[in-house]
Amino acid sequence: MSAPEAPTSATSARQATLESIQRELTAFARRARATAARMHPELSLVSYTILSHLEEQQGCRATDLAAYYLLDKSTVSRQVAALDKLGFIERRTDPSDQRVQVLHLAPRGIDVLAAAQVSRRAAFDERLAAWGPADLERFAEYLKRYNEDAASHPWPQTGTGGR
Amino acid sequence: MSAPEAPTSATSARQATLESIQRELTAFARRARATAARMHPELSLVSYTILSHLEEQQGCRATDLAAYYLLDKSTVSRQVAALDKLGFIERRTDPSDQRVQVLHLAPRGIDVLAAAQVSRRAAFDERLAAWGPADLERFAEYLKRYNEDAASHPWPQTGTGGR
DNA sequence: AGATCTCGTTGTATTATACAACTCTGACTG
DNA sequence: CAGTCAGAGTTGTATAATACAACGAGATCT
Numbered sequence: 001m002s003a004p005e006a007p008t009s010a011t012s013a014r015q016a017t018l019e020s021i022q023r024e025l026t027a028f029a030r031r032a033r034a035t036a037a038r039m040h041p042e043l044s045l046v047s048y049t050i051l052s053h054l055e056e057q058q059g060c061r062a063t064d065l066a067a068y069y070l071l072d073k074s075t076v077s078r079q080v081a082a083l084d085k086l087g088f089i090e091r092r093t094d095p096s097d098q099r100v101q102v103l104h105l106a107p108r109g110i111d112v113l114a115a116a117q118v119s120r121r122a123a124f125d126e127r128l129a130a131w132g133p134a135d136l137e138r139f140a141e142y143l144k145r146y147n148e149d150a151a152s153h154p155w156p157q158t159g160t161g162g163r
Numbered sequence: 164m165s166a167p168e169a170p171t172s173a174t175s176a177r178q179a180t181l182e183s184i185q186r187e188l189t190a191f192a193r194r195a196r197a198t199a200a201r202m203h204p205e206l207s208l209v210s211y212t213i214l215s216h217l218e219e220q221q222g223c224r225a226t227d228l229a230a231y232y233l234l235d236k237s238t239v240s241r242q243v244a245a246l247d248k249l250g251f252i253e254r255r256t257d258p259s260d261q262r263v264q265v266l267h268l269a270p271r272g273i274d275v276l277a278a279a280q281v282s283r284r285a286a287f288d289e290r291l292a293a294w295g296p297a298d299l300e301r302f303a304e305y306l307k308r309y310n311e312d313a314a315s316h317p318w319p320q321t322g323t324g325g326r
Numbered sequence: 327a328g329a330t331c332t333c334g335t336t337g338t339a340t341t342a343t344a345c346a347a348c349t350c351t352g353a354c355t356g
Numbered sequence: 357c358a359g360t361c362a363g364a365g366t367t368g369t370a371t372a373a374t375a376c377a378a379c380g381a382g383a384t385c386t
Binding site for chain 4: 327328329330331333334336339341342343344345346347348349350351352353354355356
């Protein structure tokens with residue numbers, strides 16, 4: 001263990017910045033559901049994220065979704081079932097492993113996702129219209145880096161130590 | 164109406180960046196609940212945001228919370244009732260307007276919030292340990308600016324025009 | 327073959343949320 | 357002052373998202 005260092009003005013400024021990041025991210029997270037509902041009422045945030053993920057990944061397993069979004073597999077199973085029932089996705093059993101279903105966008109899913117993306121892009125375009133390209137790029141990089149860091153640091157032990 | 168401009172490589176690069184921002188923000192939002200549950204199991208994301216808001220604002224009304232987090236007043240009412248029942252907050256009727264209750268942290272609320280913040284700070288400290296101060300500052304600024312922009316551009320009309 | 331692991335489903339309970347109807351209280355108007 | 361209207365909060369009701377536990381079917385490894 002290294003020697004404890006006395007707090008300096010630099011470390012407390014850092015703390016203040018971290019607090020600020022937390023606060024803004026949290027506020028954003030809490031608003032996200034409602035925001036999505038207003039941008040595209042026909043597709044909830046939950047459905048949107050799944051369809052969007054499938055588009056980007058060109059198909060994936062339910063387990064992958066659960067891992068990526070930190071959800072229980074039962075939750076994903078039901079959401080996938082609902083999207084399947086609506087005809088938005090298809091489940092193709094993997095021939096090399098009969099347990100796994102590879103999820104793909106179905107034609108109707110492609111359509112509704114595209115429609116939602118139109119609204120979503122319009123909203124982002126308008127909101128971020130005043131941002132310069134350099135700031136946008138940096139913001140995107142920071143977010144990506146943040147999410148990667150969060151994923152790679154599952155949890156600092158906060159409680160009894162179990163994970 | 165201004166003349167439509169042909170898409171240039173600059174505009175499509177911008178679009179790609181906007182997509183990236185959307186994607187990362189959405190993934191973050193979707194993970195936030197579970198993340199909070201792991202960081203501080205004793206205080207849900209929802210409770211945390213309310214207590215935290217009260218701490219920062221030194222008290223506010225239920226209506227303010229609803230507006231800030233884009234929630235229905237009934238939702239906030241129940242959450243506030245739950246926090247009150249747990250002894251985390253106090254409701255003080257505003258003497259100048261008997262309709263309004265000003266919400267404040269109660270001693271127990273201060274305690275649990277502080278405990279959660281310890282976990283939270285530890286998590287953020289670890290996650291963002293590799294970030295330099297300049298990047299952190301900029302990230303914080305961008306998030307703040309993003310949230311402000313989102314708040315000031317309620318919605319570009321996406322549907323039939325109603326809000 | 328048997329133990330064990332993984333993927334997915336289903337049963338059950340809880341929590342967050344919205345919408346609508348309602349009660350108070352305050353403000354404005356004739 | 358009476359009547360109306362607007363704002364704050366509560367409650368009834370319904371739905372959606374979620375977790376945990378138990379389970380079934382298929383794969384894997386002795």
